[in-house]
Amino acid sequence: MAGFVTRREFLNLLGATGGTAAALKAGTALGLLPNGAAAASLDLLNPGSNGRQVAILGSGISGLTAAYELGKVGYDCTVLEASHRAGGRIFTVRHGDLIDEIGNRQYCEFDDEPHMYFNAGAARIPSTHRNLLGYCKKLGVELEVFVGENNNAYLQDDALMGGKPIRSNDYKTNVRGFLSEMLAKSMSMEEMNQPFTESEAEHILGMLRSFGDLSEDDLYRGSFRNGYASGGFLRHSVQKDMIAFRDLLKGSVGREALAGFEGDYGPMLMQPLGGMDKIIAGYTRVLGNKVKYRTIVTGVQVKDDGVDVAYDQDGVRHSLNADYCFNCIPTHLMVGIEHNFPNDYVKAMKYVRRGEAYKAAFQAKQRFWEKDDIYGGISWMNNRSRQVWYPFHGIHKAKGVVLGAYDYGGGMYHTLMPQKDRIEAHLRDGEKIHPNYRSLVEKPITIAWHRMNHMLGCSASWSRNFRQGWTHEEESMYDTLRAPVNGRHYFIGDQISMHSAWQESAIMSAQWALGNFDKRVRSEAL
């Protein structure tokens, strides 16, 4: 049995005894709760009768937030949006909608019904994103619970269980059981007890038994937590067989299920009733004709007393002379627009990398997942399509829209394919979980954010090294880009945050800029 490690050696490998003491110490620092539960409240100064003009470039949620807040206190805002629609990466696709991917324009052919929609960009609202939730409340956007984690959804990995999809529950219950047993056993070792008092050790054992569903003798013997092999209602329930731990170590997709529903992705999550763009509709209802569509910004000149914006509409160049400008145009596009920004600002604009995320969806002819005990949630696959999302909006209706691919990392794999190859790839991947997938779905759409007109990218990334985090230089460029030019021009959006890809970050970026701006306006008013 050369090459095998004993359980004891394994724990030593983990540095269990040394590491535990460090973790104990670190733990004492965790006494603080994050500050208050209220959303940031802006108290902007009313500009009075001198009717200050503000140009908002881009109708992403940060631009709309700026326009909403400034408009509320009397600023005269104009929102210039290059696309035919507002919202940027908050994009809900329904029957007849244009998906404006350059080189691959599509019209969505889903059935024309309220529940037949697909959130192609932002798709979940964590309950801790209190500023976004605050606007949902103010704008009257109705919310419902969104389920990400579903223990009945599948994990599929060609290396795991011979490629046969297994229920998330079967994986998690067994992994927790075996890990708990391994740790519980070692709790009896003297050296493991050392850092803990007797009563602490007793508590830990209790936690492990509860975490892993261990029997009295601290062994994992399977569990009812992952459902029954048979019975359970009119007959005695029969426990499922355990899956050998060694088998669960094959393939890596299970790790996604262990980590993928934590933090921002964990419960509780919400979604607006009827589509994520109901939030955008809430803003545009208030802003009305302040939002000008198909207006393409062609120039931004910051002056001492204002900002001159040039834009094209219907092939004609217009100018908008504003006192202030809030700009959520992606920095990589702003580089190609005439401007007079300072050199260090431009250097930072060029540094930010554009995201490559990619999604695809199908109309399902029937809600086949519901027949398989799956109501909402996400299945994970160890292939390039990565995920299948089951909508729980429209439960028990005839049809639904299923997410067929979400590549949040290397989306270029599918982006580089022509439409028909993308779709074939998702059908092939999805078939590994749902055997008749190909015949159950139709009317595909794909969203390659890297090629979407007027955006050309998903969420921005600042750090070149994911593992090492931000360098000092990156932080300094971030501060440069966040600071106003001449006190007149602000970059906003999730691109000007350290947590891009979230609506909350975009909103907080706008709020930060508004706060900074307001301070300046107040000091000038004195």
Next chain:
Amino acid sequence: MNDGLKGSKLVLIGIGMLFSGLLFAAENAREPFDDRYCTTCHGTDGKGNEGVQAPRLAGLEDWYLQRQLENFRSEIRGVHPQDTEGLAMQPMAAKLSDASIVDILQWVGSWDYVPAEVTIEGDASAGRQLYDACVSCHGANGEGNEALGAPALAGQNDWYLVTQLKNFLAGYRGKLSQDTFGQQMATMVRTLGDEQGIINVVSYINNLSGGK
């Protein structure tokens, strides 16, 4: 799949005349679109955008632009897996109709030529020697020569020229037999030697007036 240009239910209004307007979908009042999307990548009035590595189009000769759009469309250019920028461009041109290409040439022709910003530093005097090999086709002032199919180089984004020369040298561009002019260029580029040679010659090109 719908295709706004080839769909039979679309009404085309005055190609090249009223083309600044949009193609109107006659049915279902669906959101219309046209093929004037070049500036999303190539920047205001086609001035080029380093942010997405899309070169200057303003001032480009129409015969050269047409050839390149057609090469991209017919997969003569932008298909090598290492040609990152070409791969980004190829699908953008893949569905262009002849009419759209004509319209784009007109549109691009309406933009003012503004020489691109200098972004690279090399040994321009060493580059001057290397440029001797380029003169016969691209001209002493980098003004280009339509009769020889050689585009102007002066005023183009230097980072773009560097990328393309590297692509020619590495065989990412100018390898396909249908790419007559690209093949010639792939041979000529060997006189530049290596990446430093490329940077030097482009530094020299940065000083050329284009004869304008």
